[in-house]
Amino acid sequence: MTVEQLVPVRVSVEIDEVLLTLRAAPRLEAEPFHPARIAFSDAVSRAIFCDPRSRTFPEMLALAFWLRRAAVLRLAERFHQLELDGAFRAPRGLAFHVPPANVDTLFVYSLMASLLVGNLNLVRVSRDRRSDQVALLCDLLREVLAEERFACFAAELAVVGYGHEPEPTAAASKAADVRLLWGGDAAIERVRAVTAGPATHDLTFGDRFSFAVVRPGAVLEADPAARRALAEALYNDAYWFDQLGCASPRLLVWVGDTKEADAAHEVLFGALAEVVATKGYRLQPGAAMAKLTFMYAALMDRPVELVKQIGNELLVLGLRDLNAFDRTHPGAGLFFEAHVDDLAELAGFVKRKDQTLTAHGFSDDELTAFARSLHGQGIDRIVPFGQALSFGTLWDGYDLLAELTRTVQVTRQVHKAAAL
Numbered sequence: 001m002t003v004e005q006l007v008p009v010r011v012s013v014e015i016d017e018v019l020l021t022l023r024a025a026p027r028l029e030a031e032p033f034h035p036a037r038i039a040f041s042d043a044v045s046r047a048i049f050c051d052p053r054s055r056t057f058p059e060m061l062a063l064a065f066w067l068r069r070a071a072v073l074r075l076a077e078r079f080h081q082l083e084l085d086g087a088f089r090a091p092r093g094l095a096f097h098v099p100p101a102n103v104d105t106l107f108v109y110s111l112m113a114s115l116l117v118g119n120l121n122l123v124r125v126s127r128d129r130r131s132d133q134v135a136l137l138c139d140l141l142r143e144v145l146a147e148e149r150f151a152c153f154a155a156e157l158a159v160v161g162y163g164h165e166p167e168p169t170a171a172a173s174k175a176a177d178v179r180l181l182w183g184g185d186a187a188i189e190r191v192r193a194v195t196a197g198p199a200t201h202d203l204t205f206g207d208r209f210s211f212a213v214v215r216p217g218a219v220l221e222a223d224p225a226a227r228r229a230l231a232e233a234l235y236n237d238a239y240w241f242d243q244l245g246c247a248s249p250r251l252l253v254w255v256g257d258t259k260e261a262d263a264a265h266e267v268l269f270g271a272l273a274e275v276v277a278t279k280g281y282r283l284q285p286g287a288a289m290a291k292l293t294f295m296y297a298a299l300m301d302r303p304v305e306l307v308k309q310i311g312n313e314l315l316v317l318g319l320r321d322l323n324a325f326d327r328t329h330p331g332a333g334l335f336f337e338a339h340v341d342d343l344a345e346l347a348g349f350v351k352r353k354d355q356t357l358t359a360h361g362f363s364d365d366e367l368t369a370f371a372r373s374l375h376g377q378g379i380d381r382i383v384p385f386g387q388a389l390s391f392g393t394l395w396d397g398y399d400l401l402a403e404l405t406r407t408v409q410v411t412r413q414v415h416k417a418a419a420l
Contacts, residue, residue: 001167004127006138007159008145015168018158019175022094022120025155030091032117032405033076040150041112042069047140057133059240059389063105066391067112075116075393079401086412089405091118092201093177098169098191100183101126102244104133108141109391110180111157117404120156122172127161170194178404181205203403205396208355209327210388211251212237213343216264218361230360231271233386237358239281240389243331246396247356247381247388250329251336253322253346255362261339265316269335273310276333281313287332288312294330302326306337322349343370350378355396357382 005013029036045067054060065071083089095114099107107123114121125134138159145154162168173179173196181188185206192202212234222230238248254261283291291312298304298317306318318337319325325336340346343366357379359367367382380397383390393400 001162001165001171003168004161005158006125006161007123007141007157008154009142013160015160015171018122018160019094019171021155022122022158023175025120026152027120027156028152030118032089032091033072033079034118036149036152037116037118038069038072038076040144040153041067041072041116043144043147043150044108044112044140045069047144048137051136051140053136057104057136058236059105060133060136062390063108063137066109072116075401078393079117082399082402082405084407087407087409089117089402090408091120092404092406094120094122094175095404096172096176096179097121097123098179098181098183098187099123099125100187101129101131103182103241103246104131105137106182106391107134107159108137110182111159113393113400114178114180114404115153115157117401119178119404121158122176123157123159124168124172125159125161127163130161166194173197173200176200178203201403203398203400205246207353208246208396209251209329209351209353210247210249210356210358211253211354212249212358212360212385213253213255213346213362214264214268214359215361216254216256216260219264219268220260227267227271228275230385231268231275233384234268234272235275235279235281236386237388238335239276239279239333242283242287243329243333245389248331249356249358249388250327250331250334251325251338254337254339255343256341258339265318265337269308269310269314269316273314276310276313281333283312283332287330291315291330291332291334294334322346325349327351327353344373346370347373350374352378354378355380356388358385358388359383360385 001015002012003015005011005018045064048054048060048064097107097110099110107125111121111123144150169191173194176196178201179196180203181191182205188204188206219227241248243250254264295315295317303320304317305320308316313333315334316337322338359382371379371382
């Protein structure tokens with residue numbers, strides 16, 4: 001089956017040939033966080049920062065920041081803390097990555113986390129839903145891999161594009177030692193239904209829902225500059241990827257006094273509307289129509305008691321309560337809004353599907369106590385406003401540095417003294 005190879009070079013090639021090339025890679029520097037791997041990551045970071053096309057995409061700059069040497073060295077330090085006495089962590093082998101089409105930069109995060117710990121990597125990107133960001137990132141990866149000092153990595157990774165043909169996925173799944181499957185639940189189940197090797201390790205990142213909690217007083221007591229900064233942080237969390245990122249907050253819950261919550265609502269969403277206008281965010285007509293259709297349906301079958309719409313870009317639907325809350329959502333700048341008196345009231349609301357809790361106005365102890373009270377039924381990460389989409393190697397409850405490697409035990413040999 002022929003696929004379009006995008007990295008390390010652009011060419012039409014048989015998927016079996018791609019897999020053979022990967023398996024035959026010399027692996028001279030396969031040690032996790034080898035200096036050459038760190039240098040490669042830093043070079044990709046610099047390529048993104050230096051390319052003027054990246055400046056129009058803030059998510060590209062965030063990726064470059066994550067890939068820079070200083071950040072990777074901190075990852076290396078955490079990785080080495082995973083190793084135990086009498087054991088070490090080794091790469092799993094060949095990683096097959098299936099990223100989602102709606103989060104343009106995610107394939108590089110997934111790829112580089114795996115490459116840094118020493119794996120071979122095959123990445124599938126959509127042939128039909130390829131964005132400008134994906135094309136740019138492939139261009140930059142090719143440029144860096146063309147440098148002589150990184151020639152060894154050109155044989156260790158490949159990015160290929162194809163549609164819904166089953167043959168490439170079947171071949172890659174059979175060869176893979178680990179599969180990283182991102183996207184909707186249905187899409188993940190289709191790939192998981194493909195026969196993989198008996199020892200293949202699957203990491204799945206399916207449909208998730210994320211929401212925010214805010215203490216009203218923390219908004220009302222803030223000065224104008226702090227309110228603006230909070231609104232910009234919420235913008236970054238929600239409007240990148242059109243609010244369709246798994247960590248993007250789609251529900252905002254006020255925790256505290258009702259009158260304060262009403263006042264804080266006006267302050268925060270008023271500031272957010274100003275930020276949206278300043279940033280020049282615009283919805284495509286199709287997304288705006290889908291959001292409008294969703295709103296009318298919500299008015300009929302959900303306990304909506306407030307509608308606040310500011311242009312096409314910001315819509316707030318205030319809920320009477322969260323009973324039987326339906327987590328379906330169109331993205332595109334729509335926020336459900338609710339109120340509770342105490343954070344503990346949300347314990348019964350949280351489901352396993354809930355991923356990121358973005359919080360403002362709470363202490364670390366309060367948030368930790370709340371997370372512990374859930375007993376694992378949901379919430380994988382709690383972050384301040386502005387960090388919802390900050391990718392980390394702790395994601396969806398996985399420690400990727402651990403999951404992408406395996407533990408090799410080396411038991412000390414005991415030699416008996418020779419008999420006289």
